[in-house]
Amino acid sequence: MKSDRTALVLSIYPVLKPKAGGQHRLYHLIETYKRAGFKVIQVAVYSPEWYARHERGPDDIPFPEKSSFRFYRGVNENYLFDLLSGPFLLGDEVAWNSLLRKISRAQISLIHFEQPWLVEAVKKLKTLPHCQDALVIFGSQNIEDELKRKILKDLNKKPSFLTQMLEEVRQVDIEAANTADATLVVTDSDQEWFEKNTNAKRLLLIPNGVRYMNSTPNRIKALRSKIKAERWFSFVGSNHPPNYYGFMDMVGDALACFPPDVRLIVAGNVSDSISPFLHNSRWKAINKRQVYCFRNVDNTLLDDIILGAHGILLPIVTGGGSNLKTAEALVSQRYIIGTPQSFRGYEEYQHLSGIFLAGTRDEFRARIRDVALQPTLARNSEEITITKNLHWDMLTRPLYELISTI
Amino acid sequence: MKNDNTIWVNVTTQYYWSRPPVGIVRMEAEFIKYTLARHNPLLRYVVYNKATKFFVEVTREQVEYLVSDQHLEDLKKRRKKSILRSLKNSLKRSIKTGTAALPKGIRAPIMAAINTFRRLYLDFFLIPKFHLMQMLSERNQYLSKVKLEVLDFRAPFLITHEPAPIQNQDKIVSMGLDWTYIHTTYFYTLKKLGCRMFFVCYDVIPMKYPQYAHPEIIEEYPLFITNMAWAAEHIFCISENTKNDLQKLLHEIGAPVPPMSLVRLGDDLPKTESPQELSPVLTNILENEEGYILYTSTLELRKNHEALCKAYQRILEKIPDLKIPRLVFVGMYGWNIGTLVHELTHNPSLKGHVQILSHVTDAELDVLIKNCLFTVFPSTYEGWGLPISESLSYGKYCLASDSSSHREVGYDLIDYLDPWDVPAWAEKLTYLFTHPEYVKKKETHIRKKYKPHSWHATCQEIYKTVVK
Numbered sequence: 001m002k003s004d005r006t007a008l009v010l011s012i013y014p015v016l017k018p019k020a021g022g023q024h025r026l027y028h029l030i031e032t033y034k035r036a037g038f039k040v041i042q043v044a045v046y047s048p049e050w051y052a053r054h055e056r057g058p059d060d061i062p063f064p065e066k067s068s069f070r071f072y073r074g075v076n077e078n079y080l081f082d083l084l085s086g087p088f089l090l091g092d093e094v095a096w097n098s099l100l101r102k103i104s105r106a107q108i109s110l111i112h113f114e115q116p117w118l119v120e121a122v123k124k125l126k127t128l129p130h131c132q133d134a135l136v137i138f139g140s141q142n143i144e145d146e147l148k149r150k151i152l153k154d155l156n157k158k159p160s161f162l163t164q165m166l167e168e169v170r171q172v173d174i175e176a177a178n179t180a181d182a183t184l185v186v187t188d189s190d191q192e193w194f195e196k197n198t199n200a201k202r203l204l205l206i207p208n209g210v211r212y213m214n215s216t217p218n219r220i221k222a223l224r225s226k227i228k229a230e231r232w233f234s235f236v237g238s239n240h241p242p243n244y245y246g247f248m249d250m251v252g253d254a255l256a257c258f259p260p261d262v263r264l265i266v267a268g269n270v271s272d273s274i275s276p277f278l279h280n281s282r283w284k285a286i287n288k289r290q291v292y293c294f295r296n297v298d299n300t301l302l303d304d305i306i307l308g309a310h311g312i313l314l315p316i317v318t319g320g321g322s323n324l325k326t327a328e329a330l331v332s333q334r335y336i337i338g339t340p341q342s343f344r345g346y347e348e349y350q351h352l353s354g355i356f357l358a359g360t361r362d363e364f365r366a367r368i369r370d371v372a373l374q375p376t377l378a379r380n381s382e383e384i385t386i387t388k389n390l391h392w393d394m395l396t397r398p399l400y401e402l403i404s405t406i
Numbered sequence: 407m408k409n410d411n412t413i414w415v416n417v418t419t420q421y422y423w424s425r426p427p428v429g430i431v432r433m434e435a436e437f438i439k440y441t442l443a444r445h446n447p448l449l450r451y452v453v454y455n456k457a458t459k460f461f462v463e464v465t466r467e468q469v470e471y472l473v474s475d476q477h478l479e480d481l482k483k484r485r486k487k488s489i490l491r492s493l494k495n496s497l498k499r500s501i502k503t504g505t506a507a508l509p510k511g512i513r514a515p516i517m518a519a520i521n522t523f524r525r526l527y528l529d530f531f532l533i534p535k536f537h538l539m540q541m542l543s544e545r546n547q548y549l550s551k552v553k554l555e556v557l558d559f560r561a562p563f564l565i566t567h568e569p570a571p572i573q574n575q576d577k578i579v580s581m582g583l584d585w586t587y588i589h590t591t592y593f594y595t596l597k598k599l600g601c602r603m604f605f606v607c608y609d610v611i612p613m614k615y616p617q618y619a620h621p622e623i624i625e626e627y628p629l630f631i632t633n634m635a636w637a638a639e640h641i642f643c644i645s646e647n648t649k650n651d652l653q654k655l656l657h658e659i660g661a662p663v664p665p666m667s668l669v670r671l672g673d674d675l676p677k678t679e680s681p682q683e684l685s686p687v688l689t690n691i692l693e694n695e696e697g698y699i700l701y702t703s704t705l706e707l708r709k710n711h712e713a714l715c716k717a718y719q720r721i722l723e724k725i726p727d728l729k730i731p732r733l734v735f736v737g738m739y740g741w742n743i744g745t746l747v748h749e750l751t752h753n754p755s756l757k758g759h760v761q762i763l764s765h766v767t768d769a770e771l772d773v774l775i776k777n778c779l780f781t782v783f784p785s786t787y788e789g790w791g792l793p794i795s796e797s798l799s800y801g802k803y804c805l806a807s808d809s810s811s812h813r814e815v816g817y818d819l820i821d822y823l824d825p826w827d828v829p830a831w832a833e834k835l836t837y838l839f840t841h842p843e844y845v846k847k848k849e850t851h852i853r854k855k856y857k858p859h860s861w862h863a864t865c866q867e868i869y870k871t872v873v874k
Contacts, residue, residue: 256632257660260594282616283659285625286632365660 005406007038007110008103008125008134010118012085014044016057019269020238021324022141025208026114028392029139029184029399036403038110041102045085045095045118047078059102061095063088073161079151082117082144083169089121096121106130109406114139116176123179135406137399138180143193145170150318154241174198182402187345204399207345209392210327213303220308223301227292229263233337233368234309236302236325239269242318247274250315250339250364253281255290257365262372264291264313267305271295306332311371314338315364327390335377337367349390352383410448412576413872415441417464418454419582420472421562424481426738426765428704429671429792430608433864434582435473436672440865442470452570452578454588461578461592463570468563477562574600577639579872581606585623585630593637602639604872606669609644609789610651611708618708618787620741628659635661642669642868644790645811669868672861673795681769688770691734691761692777698732699835700778702771702793703785705762706740710784710807710825712749717831719755721839724832730839731779733760736771775800780838780845783807786825791815799858803848805834819852 011026018027033040044060063069063081069088072080089095099121108131113122116138125131145166152162159165177183177198184206185191194200224230235251237243247270251257255278258264266274271293278287294301306312312329316339326346329336335354343350343357350357354377358364379387388394419434427435441449451469452461471477508516572578578601584590593603612619612627619627634641635656641664643649649666656663684692691698703709718733739747750760766774775781781797783806794815797804806812807825816822823830838845 252660254659256628256635256656259636260591260633261598283628285628286659289629362657369660369662 004107005038005109006103006106007033007040007112008106008108008131009033009040009042009112009114010122011042011044011114012046012082012117014046014051014056014060015042017055020240021208022114024211024324025141025186026139028209028211028396029112029114029206031392032396032400033110033112033403035393036400038403039106041106043099043102045089047081061089061098063095067092072165075159075161077157079148079155079157080165082115083165083172086117086120086172089118090124100128103130108134110135110137110403112137112139113176113180115141116144116172119172119176119179135182135403136180137403138176138183140173140177140183140185140190140194142186143190144173154318182399184399202402204402206395206399207390208324208327209390209395210324210331211299211392213299213307213328213332215304215307219300219304223304223308227263227265229261231261231310231372232263232265232292232308233258233311233313233372234265234267234305235270235274235313235315236267236297236306236328237270239272242316243270244273244277246315246317246339247313248277249317250358250361251313251368252361252365253277253287254283255287256283257368258290259369259372260289262290262310265294265305265309266291267294267297267302269295306334309334310376311335311337311368313368314342316342330387331390333377333379333384333387335371335374337364337371339364346390349387352386353377353379412573413441413446413449414452414461414570414572414576414578415449415469416454416461416578416580416582416584417451417469417472418580418584418587420469420477421453421464421565422587423583424484427478428738430581430583433606433608433671436861437579437581437865437868438469438473440862440869442466442473444869450570452572453565454592455565455567456587456589458567458569459589459592461570461572461596462566462568464565472562480562572596572599572601575602577602577604577872579604579868581642581868584634585626590630590633593633597637603637604640604642604868605634605638606642606644606868607634607648607652607666607789609648609787610655611787611789613655614651615708615787618706631655632659632661635664638664640664640871641666642871643667644669644671645814647811647814648789667871669864670859671790671792671795672864673792673799673858674860675768675772675775675796675799679769681767681773684773685770687761687763688773691732691763692773694732696729696731697779698734698777700734700736700774700781701783702736702775702781702796703783704737704740705735705743705746705764707742707746708786709737709740710786711735711743711746713784713825713828713831714782715746715749715753715756715760716828717835718759719753720828720832721836722755722759725836728836728839730759730835732758733782734774734778735760735762736764736766736774737762738764775802778802779842780804782835783812784823784825784831785809785812788812794820795859798852798856801849801853801856803845803852805831805838817855819856820848 009030013023015023015027015030018024030040030042041059042057044057045063046056046060048062049065063085067088069084069092070076072084089099111122111125111131111134113119122136148169149166174197177194177200182202182204183194183200184204185194186207191203191205194203235247255264272295275293278291281287306328312332312334314326314329314336316323323342326342330346330349337356337358340357340359356367356371358367415438417438419431420438423431451464453464455462578596580603597603612623613631616624643652643666646668649668653663701714705711714733721728721730750756780803781793783791783793783804785807787810789811791812794804794806794812798816798819804816804820806816806820806822808822809825812822821834823834
C-alpha cells in the first residue's frame with residue numbers, strides 16, 4: 001500500500017522553519033512527497049552555530065564547528081561547510097550511526113538529497129538492504145562550482161586551492177546527477193548544463209514556486225494604520241549580500257523617488273543591512289519618513305505586506321538560480337519593478353502587465369516614481385491564470401507524477 | 407479659455423516672521439505688494455495654521471498690514487514685550503530658587519503670599535483672557551493651541567481655523583521660509599487635490615553644505631526640497647547656479663525634476679527718506695578719517711567674515727603704517743559664530759578696525775552704502791549674491807569671492823578672489839586702499855554698464871508665469 005512508502009530526505013540545512021530560498025524549495029518538495037503518500041524522514045547535516053534550537057528538526061545531525069572534518073586542506077571557513085558535510089556524514093562514526101538509527105526500522109522507497117554534497121553518503125546507503133531499491137532523486141539548486149566561484153569573488157577570497165576546490169565541487173555535481181535516477185533542476189540553463197556535462201538519467205525542470213498567500217481587508221487596513229500610509233512598495237529578503245547590494249545599487253541611499261505619502265516596507269532579515277544603510281545616510285531625514293522596516297516577519301505579516309503593496313521591488317543585480325521573490329511578486333498581482341536579472345528563470349512572465357524592468361539606478365527610480373502614481377494594477381483573468389502556474393503544487397507536478405508510479 | 411481659478415499667495419512667512427526682514431522675507435513681501443497692486447479678484451491670500459496644519463484664508467486688509475511699515479514698527483514693540491516676558495520668567499525662576507534657600511521658618515509665609523498673588527493673577531487676568539479667546543475662537547478644540555499662539559505675543563493677529571476654500575486647479579504661489587513654518591508634506595496633499603503649485607528656490611545650501619546650515623534646518627530642508635519637487639508645477643530659481651545645483655541634487659536623491667526657470671532678484675532697496683538724525687555709532691563710522699568698506703550679510707560661518715578679518719590682520723602686520731579704512735559688518739547675528747565673535751572681541755590687532763552693526767534700518771543702510779569706499783563679499787556660497795547686485799545698483803564697486811553664482815551677478819564689472827585665499831584678499835585690499843583711482847574707474851564703468859533690476863520686474867516675471 002502506498003502509505004507504507006518512506007522517503008528519506010537529506011540536506012545540509014534544517015527545514016523545520018524555512019527562511020532562505022533553498023529551505024523553502026526543499027520544504028515544498030517534501031510537501032510533494034507527503035502529498036503523494038510518502039512518510040518522510042528528514043535528516044539535515046547542519047552547522048549548530050547557524051540555526052537556533054527551535055529551527056532544528058528532531059532527526060537533524062549537527063556538524064560541530066570544532067569537528068576535524070570542518071577543515072579543507074587545513075582551512076576552516078564557512079564557505080567550505082557544504083563541500084565538507086559529505087565526508088563528515090560518511091567519515092564521522094557518530095554521525096553515520098545516528099543516520100542509520102533513524103532509518104533502521106523503515107523500508108526506504110525514495111532517497112532525495114538536496115544539493116549534491118551528500119552524494120557519497122547516498123551511494124553508501126544504496127548498498128544497505130533496506131535502501132537498495134530506493135529511487136534516488138537529486139535536487140539541484142544551482143550549478144555549484146559557478147556559484148562557489150561567485151561567492152568567493154564577492155567575499156574577496158582567493159584561496160591557494162581555489163582551482164582544485166572548484167574542480168572538486170564540479171565533480172560532486174556531476175557525480176550527484178550520474179548517481180540519481182532523476183535530477184530536479186531549477187532553470188532552463190541549469191538543465192542545459194546537466195545535459196551537456198553529466199549522464200543524468202532523467203532531468204525534471206521544477207522552477208522555484210510560491211506558496212499560496214492570503215490576507216484580509218482588515219489585516220491590510222491595520223497595516224496601513226501602523227505604517228501611516230495608504231500605499232506602499234515592498235522589498236522582502238534575507239540578509240544575503242546579493243539582496244542588499246542590489247538594493248544599494250538600484251535604489252540608493254535616498255528614497256525621494258517615493259512620493260511623500262507612499263512608503264517603502266523592507267521586510268525580513270535584509271532590514272539588518274538596509275536599515276542602517278538608510279538611517280545613516282546623508283538623506284536620513286527623507287528616508288526616516290519613507291521607510292518602514294519589519295525585521296521579523298511571519299508568513300501572515302509577510303502576506304499582508306506583499307498582498308497589500310502597491311508594488312514590489314526586485315532590485316537584483318547578482319546571484320545565481322531563479323529568485324523565489326520574483327515568483328511571489330508575480331502571483332501577488334502587484335506592480336513589479338525589477339531588473340533583467342531578477343527575472344532569471346521567469347523570462348516568460350516578464351511581458352505581463354505591470355512589470356517594469358530597469359537596468360540602471362536612474363531607470364529604476366524613474367519606474368518607482370511612475371508606478372507610485374498609477375492606479376492599482378488590474379490584470380485580466382488570462383494573465384492571472386498564467387501566474388497561478390507559479391504555485392508549488394503546479395510546478396512540482398512532474399515530480400508528483402514520477403513518484404506516484406513507485 | 408477663460409481661466410478663473412483662484413491664485414492663492416502664501417503669506418505665512420510674513421505672518422510668523424518676527425525679526426528684521428532678510429532676503430527671502432523681503433522677496434515674499436515684494437511679491438505680496440506686487441499682487442496687492444494688481445487688484446485682481448482672483449488673487450487671494452493664505453497663512454499656514456500650525457495648529458490645524460492647513461492653509462487658512464486671510465483678508466486683503468490683513469495682508470496689507472503684514473507688508474506695511476506699521477507691521478515692522480509693531481514687531482519691534484512685540485519684540486520688546488517678548489524680552490519683558492523672558493525677564494518675568496527668569497524672575498519667576500529666581501523667586502523659586504530663592505525661596506528654596508530661605509530658612510524654614512519664613513519660607514512658608516513667603517510662599518503663601520506668592521501663591522495668593524499668583525491665584526489673583528490667574529483669576530482676574532489670565533483666565534478671563536482665555537475665556538475671551540474661547541469666544542473668539544470658532545472651534546473650541548483648538549483652544550489650547552490658539553492660546554499658546556496668542557500668548558506668544560508674536561502673532562500679528564488671530565487667524566481662523568477654517569481651511570481656505572482651495573479648489574482643484576487653483577494655483578498656489580509659495581516663496582517664503584516654508585521649511586521653517588510649514589509641514590511641507592501638505593504641499594503634496596494640495597497637489598493631489600489638483601492644485602498647481604509654484605515655488606521659488608533660493609539655494610540648496612542646507613543639503614549641499616549642511617555644515618553651514620542652522621542645525622534645525624539640516625533635517626527639515628531635504629524634506630522640504632523633496633516635497634517641493636513632488637508638488638511643484640514650476641520652480642523659479644534665483645540663479646543658473648542654483649538651478650543647476652537643485653537639478654543635480656534632485657537627481658541624486660531620486661526626486662522628480664519639475665520644470666524650472668530663472669528669475670532675477672531685484673536690487674533696488676526700498677525707497678527711504680534720509681534718517682532725520684544719525685545715531686552716534688553711524689556718525690562715528692561716517693566721520694572716520696580713513697573711510698570704511700562695507701560687508702552686508704548675516705554673521706554666519708558661510709559668509710566667511712573670518713577671511714576678511716584675517717586679511718585685515720595680515721595687512722596690519724605687514725604694513726603697520728598703512729592707514730586702512732574701517733571694516734563694517736552689517737547684519738544680524740547668525741549661528742555658529744562663536745569663534746568669529748571671540749576673534750573680534752579679543753584680537754588686539756583688529757580693535758578699532760572692525761565694527762559690527764546688527765540692527766540697521768533701510769534708511770541707515772542706504773546712507774552706509776552711499777558713503778562707503780567700496781563693498782566686499784567674501785561669502786563661500788550663495789544662491790544669488792544680493793549684496794553684490796545692490797552694491798552695483800548704487801554704482802559701488804564690490805570685491806567678491808569667486809564662488810557659486812557671483813559671476814552671474816557681477817559679470818566682469820567687479821573683481822573676484824578665491825574665498826579661502828587670505829593672502830590674495832590682503833593683497834587686493836591693500837591695492838584698493840592705495841589705489842582709489844582704480845576703484846573710481848571701476849565705478850564709472852559700473853554706472854555706465856550695470857542695469858539695475860527692479861523688484862517690480864522680478865515679481866512681474868513670476869506673476870506672468872503663474873497666470874499664464
